[in-house]
Amino acid sequence: MPSRDIVLRMSGISKRYGSLSALLDVDFALARGEVMALLGENGAGKSTLVKILAGLERADAGAVEIEGQPIRLRSPSHSLQAGVAYVTQELSIVGPLSVAENICLGGRDQQVVWTRARLADEVKPFLTLVGLESIDPSVPAGSLSVAQQQLVEIARLLSRNAQILILDEPTAALSDVEIEKVKAVVRKLASEGRSIIYVTHRLGEVFEIADRVTIFRNGRSFEPVEVKSLDIDELIQHLLGRRLEQMFPGRSETLGPIVLSLREVMAPGLSRPVSLELREGEILGLAGQLGSGANGVVRAIAGVVPSDSGSIELRGRPFRPGSIRDAIKEGIAYCSDDRKRDGIFGVRNLFENFTSTALWRISIGGLLSRPREIKIATELADFFEVDAARLGRHAAKLSGGNQQKVALGKWLGIEPSILLVEEPTRGVDVGARAEIYRHLRKLANQGLAIVFVSSDNQEVLGLADTVATFFRGRLVRVASADSLEAEELLRDVTHPGAEDVRFIQ
Amino acid sequence: MKSLRIVADLVQTGPPEELDPQIASNRRRQATAALVVALIVLLIVAGLTTPSFLTFENLLVVIRNASVTGIVALGMSYVTISGNLFALSAEELSILSACIFGWLMRANFGLSLSLVVTLLLSGGGGAVQGGIIALGADPIITTLAFGGFFRGLASVVSQNQNILLGSDAAEWLGTGRPLGVPTQSWAFIILTLVAWFVLQRTRFGRLLLLSGANRVAGTASGLRIGQAALLGLTLLGFCCGITGIFAAAQFGQAVANLFQGLNFDVIAAILVGGIALRGGQGSPIQAALGAVFISVLQNFMLLHDFTSGWRTTVVGILVVVATCGFHLLQRRRA
Numbered sequence: 001m002p003s004r005d006i007v008l009r010m011s012g013i014s015k016r017y018g019s020l021s022a023l024l025d026v027d028f029a030l031a032r033g034e035v036m037a038l039l040g041e042n043g044a045g046k047s048t049l050v051k052i053l054a055g056l057e058r059a060d061a062g063a064v065e066i067e068g069q070p071i072r073l074r075s076p077s078h079s080l081q082a083g084v085a086y087v088t089q090e091l092s093i094v095g096p097l098s099v100a101e102n103i104c105l106g107g108r109d110q111q112v113v114w115t116r117a118r119l120a121d122e123v124k125p126f127l128t129l130v131g132l133e134s135i136d137p138s139v140p141a142g143s144l145s146v147a148q149q150q151l152v153e154i155a156r157l158l159s160r161n162a163q164i165l166i167l168d169e170p171t172a173a174l175s176d177v178e179i180e181k182v183k184a185v186v187r188k189l190a191s192e193g194r195s196i197i198y199v200t201h202r203l204g205e206v207f208e209i210a211d212r213v214t215i216f217r218n219g220r221s222f223e224p225v226e227v228k229s230l231d232i233d234e235l236i237q238h239l240l241g242r243r244l245e246q247m248f249p250g251r252s253e254t255l256g257p258i259v260l261s262l263r264e265v266m267a268p269g270l271s272r273p274v275s276l277e278l279r280e281g282e283i284l285g286l287a288g289q290l291g292s293g294a295n296g297v298v299r300a301i302a303g304v305v306p307s308d309s310g311s312i313e314l315r316g317r318p319f320r321p322g323s324i325r326d327a328i329k330e331g332i333a334y335c336s337d338d339r340k341r342d343g344i345f346g347v348r349n350l351f352e353n354f355t356s357t358a359l360w361r362i363s364i365g366g367l368l369s370r371p372r373e374i375k376i377a378t379e380l381a382d383f384f385e386v387d388a389a390r391l392g393r394h395a396a397k398l399s400g401g402n403q404q405k406v407a408l409g410k411w412l413g414i415e416p417s418i419l420l421v422e423e424p425t426r427g428v429d430v431g432a433r434a435e436i437y438r439h440l441r442k443l444a445n446q447g448l449a450i451v452f453v454s455s456d457n458q459e460v461l462g463l464a465d466t467v468a469t470f471f472r473g474r475l476v477r478v479a480s481a482d483s484l485e486a487e488e489l490l491r492d493v494t495h496p497g498a499e500d501v502r503f504i505q
Numbered sequence: 506m507k508s509l510r511i512v513a514d515l516v517q518t519g520p521p522e523e524l525d526p527q528i529a530s531n532r533r534r535q536a537t538a539a540l541v542v543a544l545i546v547l548l549i550v551a552g553l554t555t556p557s558f559l560t561f562e563n564l565l566v567v568i569r570n571a572s573v574t575g576i577v578a579l580g581m582s583y584v585t586i587s588g589n590l591f592a593l594s595a596e597e598l599s600i601l602s603a604c605i606f607g608w609l610m611r612a613n614f615g616l617s618l619s620l621v622v623t624l625l626l627s628g629g630g631g632a633v634q635g636g637i638i639a640l641g642a643d644p645i646i647t648t649l650a651f652g653g654f655f656r657g658l659a660s661v662v663s664q665n666q667n668i669l670l671g672s673d674a675a676e677w678l679g680t681g682r683p684l685g686v687p688t689q690s691w692a693f694i695i696l697t698l699v700a701w702f703v704l705q706r707t708r709f710g711r712l713l714l715l716s717g718a719n720r721v722a723g724t725a726s727g728l729r730i731g732q733a734a735l736l737g738l739t740l741l742g743f744c745c746g747i748t749g750i751f752a753a754a755q756f757g758q759a760v761a762n763l764f765q766g767l768n769f770d771v772i773a774a775i776l777v778g779g780i781a782l783r784g785g786q787g788s789p790i791q792a793a794l795g796a797v798f799i800s801v802l803q804n805f806m807l808l809h810d811f812t813s814g815w816r817t818t819v820v821g822i823l824v825v826v827a828t829c830g831f832h833l834l835q836r837r838r839a
Contacts, residue, residue, distance in 0.1 A: 328727040342725040345718040347785045356715050357726045363708040410726065 006068075007032045007195050008053075008084075008164055013062030015048050022048040023059070024219045030164065035186060035196045036224065037206045039235070040216030040429075046199055049216070050166050053197075054086035055079035066164070085154075085162030087170060093149045095142025099123070099132075102141045103156045126155040129192075130185050146290075147178030151185060158189075165189065166197045169427075171205065177289065183209050203235055204458075247434050248462035249441035251481070255465070256280025259449045260301065260418060265310035269296030271473030273310050278418070283440065283450045285464025285481065287457060287493050292470035294453045295337070298420045301451070302334035303327035315417075328357070333411035337422035337453070343407035346396030350386070351377040353395045353406050358413030380409040384439055401432025408439070419443065421452040425459060437463050457489050469493055536779040536831055537791055544798050551805040558808055565687060571800035572693035573748055575793050577767065578774040579700045580631075580744030582792035583737040585775055586704070588717035588784030589638055592631075592648040592738060595745055596767035597655035602627040602749025604659045607668035607759025616674045624746045630655065631742020632735060639731030652768075659761045668759045679754030689751045693793070696744070700789035709736060718785025766817070773799055773820055777827045799823070 008030040015023040023045045030036055038046040051057040053064070055073040064071055066082050073079045076086065093102055100119040103126055120137040127133055130151040135144070141152055150170060157165065167186065171179040186209055190196055198210060206213055212224040213235070259280050264273040270293040278284050286294035300307040303321030312319045314330055321327040327334065336342050345353050354377040355362045362373040381388050384405040390398065395406055404425065411419060424440065425433045440463065444450050454460050460467055460481070467484050469476040469492035476492045552559040577595050584592050602623055609619035634651050638644045670676070681688045704710035716723045716733035723730045753759040778795030780787035799820060806816045 324725060325727045325729075334725070336725065342719070342721040345715055345722055345785070347781075347783075348714060348718045352711065352715065356723075356728065359708050359711055359728075363711075366708050368706050368708060368711060414727075 005032050006030065007066065009065040010049070010053070011063050011065075013049065013052060013059045013064075015052065015057065015059050021219050023052075026062070026219075026221045028214065028221060029224075030195045030197065032195055033190050033193045034211045035190045035198055035209055037210035037213040037227070038197060038199045038216065039203075039206065039213055044216035045219040045221070046216045047168070049221075050086070050168060050197065050199060053079065053084055053164075054166060055084075056086070080157070080160055080162065083161060083163040084166065085157030085160065085164070086166045086168070087150065087153055087157065088168045093141045093153055096140055098138045099127070099135060099141050099144070099152055100137035102152055103127075103137075103159055105156065123155070123159065126159045127152075129158055129189070130155045131181065131188070145178065147174050147181055150174070150182060154185065154189075158194075162194070164195050164197065166199070168199045170198075171200070174290070179205075203232055206235065207232070247437065249438045252281050252283065252441075252444055252465050255282050256447060259315055261313045262297070262301075263311045263313070265297070265300060265312060266308040267293075267296040267300035268305050268308070269293040269299075269473060272475070274475045275310075276468060276475070276478065278449045278451060280417075280447050280449050281444050283444050283452070283463060283465050285460040285467045286451065286453045286470060287455075287460040287467055287489060288453070288470030289455050289493055291472065292455075292493065293473035294468075294470040295422060296473075297470075298334070298422060298451055298453050301327065301418070302332060302420050304334065304336075328414055331414060331417040332420065333357075333414060333416040333418070334420040335407050335411065335422065335424075337426055339403055339407040340396075344395040344403055347394055349394055350381065350391040350398075350406060354380045354391075354410050355413060357410050361413055376413060380412055383412070383442075384409045385435055399429070399432070400427040401429055401436070404428050404432070404436060405439070408436070412443075417447075417449065419448055419450045421450065423454055423456075424452050424463075425456070455493075457486065457493065461486060461489060537794070540777065540779065540791075540794050540798060544794065544801065547798070547801055547805065551801065551808075555805065555808045558805065563804065563808075565682075565690075567800055567804045568690045568693075569687045570803065571797045572687070572689035573752065573764070574767065574770045574774055574800060575693045575796035576689075576696055576744050576748050576751075577741070578771045578778075578792040578796045579696055579789045580737075580741030581771050581775055582700070582778075582780055582787065582789045583704070583713060583740050584644070584734075585780050585782065586717050586784055586787050587713045587733040587737040588720055589644040589734050589737060590782060590784075591645065591772055591775070592634065592741055593645060593768055594634065594648040594652035594655055595741060595771055596764050597652040597659065598627060598630050598742060598745040599749040599752070599764050599767060600761055601630065601655045601659040601662070602746040603753040603759040603763055604662040604668065604749075604761060606750045606753045607670055608662050610670040610672055610675055610753075611668050616672060616678070620750060623750055624743060627746025627749065628739050628742045631745070632739040634742075635735035635738030636731075638738065639734040644734070656761070663759060663761045665761060668753075670753060670757050670759070675754045676757055679751060679756070689755070692747060692751070696747075697789060697793045704789060713737060714785055716785075717783075770796075770799060770820075773824045776824050779827070779831055 006029050008028075010026070010028040013023050013026045013028070014021070026045065026049060028049060038050065040046045048057060052059045053073065055076040055078050064073060066084070071082055073082065073084070079086070094105065097105070100116070100123045103123040104119060116138055123137050124133070127135060127137065132148060132151050132155065135148065141149060144152065154165065170182055174182065183205070186196055186198065200206065207227060207230075210227050213227055213230070214224045215222045256279055258277050260278040262274060262276045264275055266273045274297055276284070276297070286297060288294035296305070299305050301312065301321070303324045303326045306322060307320065319330065321330070321332070324334065340346070345356060351373055355373050362369055362376060377391055378388055381391055386402055386405050386409070390402070395403060398406065408421065425436055428436065440450055440452075452463070461484065464481045466478065467481050467489065468478045469489060471493055557563055577599065581591060581595060584590070605626055606619055606623040609622055610616070614622070630651075634648055637647050678688060683691060704713060712728055713733045713736070715728055716730045720730055752763055774792050774795035776795070777798055778791035778793075780791050802820065802823065803816055806819060811819070
């Protein structure tokens with residue numbers, strides 16, 4: 001795109017962390033009014049580049065030019081002053097303050113006294129910029145949805161006159177409908193001449209939103225590619241450096257007897273009772289966007305929240321877990337969608353993480369047996385293809401993919417018969433994703449019954465044997481994955497018509 | 506007190522997301538090594554500059570003083586490592602234990618029965634606090650409240666008078682020196698090894714570490730998180746009981762104004778020892794080293810005629826330096 005003028009040029013950027021090269025002589029340029037997607041597996045270097053630009057990290061070597069002026073970015077506030085705004089998944093919204101106050105937060109206001117009305121007037125144009133003109137600026141920001149909060153954050157940065165916006169996985173925590181809103185705002189801002197760097201794991205988004213894409217691999221960047229000239233296979237091939245023939249493993253050949261059945265179960269998050277069945281060796285995918293209620297079903301089975309009414313039968317016997325421990329005793333394992341919060345022990349090593357659910361298996365009469373611990377942890381690492389050399393490392397140190405393997409793997413210690421997983425590959429790069437799918441399928445083939453909840457439709461169709469779709473607290477449809485079209489699934493989870501709502505009794 | 510916790514978190518560990526835990530762990534090891542080096546340097550300097558320092562008599566005093574703080578610090582390290590910060594009732598529970606032990610001895614219950622009953626009661630005192638914390642109460646507030654309760658109870662038991670033990674057996678317990686080393690110091694050394702072994706090598710120790718590392722993940726993994734708080738504080742209660750008994754036995758009497766400043770000394774030992782306030786990391790050995798270091802420093806100052814005000818000031822500065830130093834150590838990147 002030589003005709004467009006360049007707002008940002010980074011050249012020869014290198015950055016090392018200890019012995020690890022995060023970036024190696026990377027060149028990067030951004031044109032005015034374009035959306036540039038950054039793609040790469042975890043650790044490929046895209047986050048590091050973005051952090052250098054945001055003033056959070058300093059490059060060891062290389063030069064940065066903004067609007068043709070050489071600049072050394074010293075701190076986040078310095079970057080913002082230079083017109084670079086960084087929006088991360090961790091929003092800096094202050095919930096109890098009003099939307100207007102949030103937008104003005106940290107800005108330079110000459111006046112000592114301000115009134116609500118004046119603040120509202122001041123922020124109105126920025127709210128309009130991000131498509132929130134219908135929001136009352138005086139409501140507490142905490143009362144908005146996550147997507148709206150994200151837009152408020154963008155508005156705040158725009159009010160500082162940011163010309164280059166870095167959006168770091170802006171849609172990771174959003175539902176499809178909300179994602180559309182954010183994407184619309186991104187397109188609008190670009191069309192008004194702002195430049196956007198869009199970091200994402202979702203390949204689909206790249207095609208919808210980006211003009212060009214820069215791919216990172218092993219700390220190096222490739223020449224930006226026009227999105228128009230790409231197709232998805234090519235993109236994956238670029239990302240991995242090899243063609244990924246099949247992301248998903250095959251389906252289950254034979255299903256065993258029913259292990260779990262839900263009859264008319266009501267749980268927090270559901271608006272109608274749900275009935276479902278799960279067989280040995282089956283992978284059941286619960287598809288739904290944020291607020292669909294699918295999580296509530298899984299959590300009721302896991303004993304996280306008790307079901308309100310209805311009955312659950314486990315291997316033909318009534319089962320009503322009052323706590324997670326109850327479920328664990330029955331061989332039910334549960335991985336939530338927030339593994340950093342409750343899936344791993346960040347400051348403990350992998351031996352300890354892998355064996356944390358079944359301390360009795362590594363101890364004899366209260367004393368820990370080191371050989372048993374090593375044996376179990378090594379087997380699990382082997383099964384999940386976690387490098388055994390990393391077993392002594394802290395879990396927090398691992399990539400998202402490896403952390404997820406640990407969060408899943410630790411459950412094999414209880415020899416579960418049912419595995420419940422929410423968002424099995426959230427924040428996991430493409431390569432590790434395929435591995436996790438393969439491991440889950442392998443477990444199912446060994447007789448484990450798996451239920452997973454996902455807002456990634458592709459994942460649901462690819463991994464599940466049976467799909468149950470959820471929309472706003474109710475079960476829309478249960479169908480075999482082979483018989484379900486991607487379009488049907490998308491409609492089910494976003495806006496099913498009344499005629500589509502069928503209840504499987 | 507909430508703010509205390511936040512400040513403590515910040516001071517001790519810095520922003521977690523900036524931290525490479527592996528490096529942090531190495532740094533922690535470095536911090537322990539640094540403490541050992543500092544201790545050796547202090548011993549050499551004190552020995553060279555202070556004629557009376559390296560005498561047998563004086564070293565026994567140092568070791569015995571370290572034992573009082575040290576034994577309680579061992580118990581406290583369990584509380585901290587299990588993710589429950591500090592118990593601010595350790596001093597008070599030690600006093601109460603001393604008074605109960607004195608009262609039992611005076612009432613002629615005999616040494617063994619008095620020992621058993623005192624230890625059971627002190628353990629019970631810890632268990633009650635632990636139980637309440639296990640139910641979700643804030644550890645700082647809970648133990649602060651119990652501290653007042655224990656102190657009051659100690660005054661009631663002793664009626665604010667010296668309780669004379671009048672027992673030769675108890676006196677030996679407090680002043681005896683098997684193989685030339687005071688009984689307290691034997692207890693300190695043995696308990697340090699036991700505490701280390703329990704934390705590293707038993708299921709309970711693993712439960713404590715995992716609970717401290719991530720309470721929510723612990724619950725989600727089916728661990729009995731409450732047990733960690735309960736057992737941690739119970740063990741601290743036992744340690745307070747042991748310290749109380751030793752003190753009463755050593756002086757031949759119990760009184761409600763023993764152990765002044767013990768809470769601070771114990772917390773100082775934890776901080777100087779470099780145990781992370783976030784929990785989930787650290788070892789009782791660090792707490793023991795911290796206690797020894799502070800005791801040597803105190804003794805050194807005492808021999809140099811520092812007033813009590815200056816000694817407290819210097820230990821205070823040491824805690825500040827240790828905390829900040831550790832913080833800086835963590836932030837520096839390789």
